Amino acid sequence: MVEDFVASFGHTALGTRLKRSGMAMQAVAQKWLQAQGCELPSAQMPVLAALHFHGAQSTGELAQMLVIAQPGVSRMIDQMEKGGWVVSSATDADRRVRRITLSDRGTALAARAARELWPVIDAAVAELCADLDGCFIDQIAALEARLSAGVMQDLLDRKAEERGATQ
Amino acid sequence: MVEDFVASFGHTALGTRLKRSGMAMQAVAQKWLQAQGCELPSAQMPVLAALHFHGAQSTGELAQMLVIAQPGVSRMIDQMEKGGWVVSSATDADRRVRRITLSDRGTALAARAARELWPVIDAAVAELCADLDGCFIDQIAALEARLSAGVMQDLLDRKAEERGATQ
DNA sequence: AGCAGAAACATAACAAGATATATATCAAGT
DNA sequence: ACTTGATATATATCTTGTTATGTTTCTGCT
Numbered sequence: 001m002v003e004d005f006v007a008s009f010g011h012t013a014l015g016t017r018l019k020r021s022g023m024a025m026q027a028v029a030q031k032w033l034q035a036q037g038c039e040l041p042s043a044q045m046p047v048l049a050a051l052h053f054h055g056a057q058s059t060g061e062l063a064q065m066l067v068i069a070q071p072g073v074s075r076m077i078d079q080m081e082k083g084g085w086v087v088s089s090a091t092d093a094d095r096r097v098r099r100i101t102l103s104d105r106g107t108a109l110a111a112r113a114a115r116e117l118w119p120v121i122d123a124a125v126a127e128l129c130a131d132l133d134g135c136f137i138d139q140i141a142a143l144e145a146r147l148s149a150g151v152m153q154d155l156l157d158r159k160a161e162e163r164g165a166t167q
Numbered sequence: 168m169v170e171d172f173v174a175s176f177g178h179t180a181l182g183t184r185l186k187r188s189g190m191a192m193q194a195v196a197q198k199w200l201q202a203q204g205c206e207l208p209s210a211q212m213p214v215l216a217a218l219h220f221h222g223a224q225s226t227g228e229l230a231q232m233l234v235i236a237q238p239g240v241s242r243m244i245d246q247m248e249k250g251g252w253v254v255s256s257a258t259d260a261d262r263r264v265r266r267i268t269l270s271d272r273g274t275a276l277a278a279r280a281a282r283e284l285w286p287v288i289d290a291a292v293a294e295l296c297a298d299l300d301g302c303f304i305d306q307i308a309a310l311e312a313r314l315s316a317g318v319m320q321d322l323l324d325r326k327a328e329e330r331g332a333t334q
Numbered sequence: 335a336g337c338a339g340a341a342a343c344a345t346a347a348c349a350a351g352a353t354a355t356a357t358a359t360c361a362a363g364t
Numbered sequence: 365a366c367t368t369g370a371t372a373t374a375t376a377t378c379t380t381g382t383t384a385t386g387t388t389t390c391t392g393c394t
Contacts, residue, residue: 011289018188019186019351065169065170065171067187069382074344075380093393094342129181137296139306145291196358210349226374227370242350261359262360263374
């Protein structure tokens with residue numbers, strides 16, 4: 001039995017592999033975040049971070065910043081507003097525009113994430129990708145192997161511990 | 168305005184970027200395949216290729232080979248059977264098992280793809296990823312830049328032309 | 335002022351992955 | 365032979381992206 005046909009399919013299926021690896025990384029990160037008591041769905045994290053670092057934005061601006069289609073942002077903001085993470089309102093100058101701000105709850109989570117969650121993920125992923133040698137396709141293969149071996153979970157835990165120990 | 172916040176977010180959003188790049192590559196490939204008269208949805212292409220190179224498989228075997236969840240295979244096979252690309256039937260030895268085979272139409276498409284479609288994609292992607300220098304995150308950034316510049320479309324066209332010219 | 339076209343967002347439907355769970359069948363122990 | 369547990373697949377629902385299209389509001393021209 002072929003274990004991973006897609007990986008054996010050369011460059012032809014590279015798109016599939018990149019997508020798969022990306023989803024795997026997101027899944028690991030989300031699981032870890034949940035374990036840290038972070039209730040926000042992982043797909044909404046970039047919105048939170050964008051609003052944290054760059055202040056209030058419109059729907060269209062967020063779509064451009066996050067490079068996702070505008071209807072996706074529309075729906076995501078609805079969900080985040082229901083979850084109490086953001087507040088939105090029509091602007092006075094142009095009443096078509098919906099201005100989105102972090103709520104108190106969202107601000108608090110973003111501050112905490114900036115302090116102790118994102119740096120851990122950043123350090124873990126940086127180390128996950130360190131020493132990926134060879135040509136690009138080999139690097140992807142190495143990354144896939146590390147992900148399926150559970151290396152990223154271990155790194156997240158270790159990095160969190162290290163930060164906790166040194167602070 | 169920040170153009171691509173995710174890309175500016177360091178390693179933290181690498182998963183999102185990988186996923187995004189993979190989807191972009193798949194989209195370009197699918198568009199090109201359609202232009203070549205290939206009617207099969209791109210997500211079903213790996214199934215076609217797996218059956219072409221490794222013969223009849225069960226639902227579970229396909230899930231393992233393609234590293235996707237079994238319900239996804241179930242649904243995809245339903246669609247492909249409706250589209251006339253595959254035929255499936257319960258096996259005699261174990262009537263729980265659904266054995267999936269390429270139909271005549273599926274066999275014909277796979278043969279054509281193996282001859283003149285997959286090699287083009289392979290060559291194009293190989294060149295797309297050639298000379299990606301630097302550390303992994305820089306390589307991803309370079310890949311993203313090439314994708315958004317439309318380099319992959321151009322390569323597909325050029326590779327197809329080259330193959331056509333030399334054969 | 336009023337109308338045409340553009341722009342911002344919302345809504346609907348689709349795609350392709352996921353998980354959770356139900357159903358049907360098989361295998362093994364008594 | 366029957367019951368119990370495992371296995372293969374199907375079904376239902378969720379997630380998060382997409383495109384297509386509808387609605388509201390603005391802008392600019394006459």
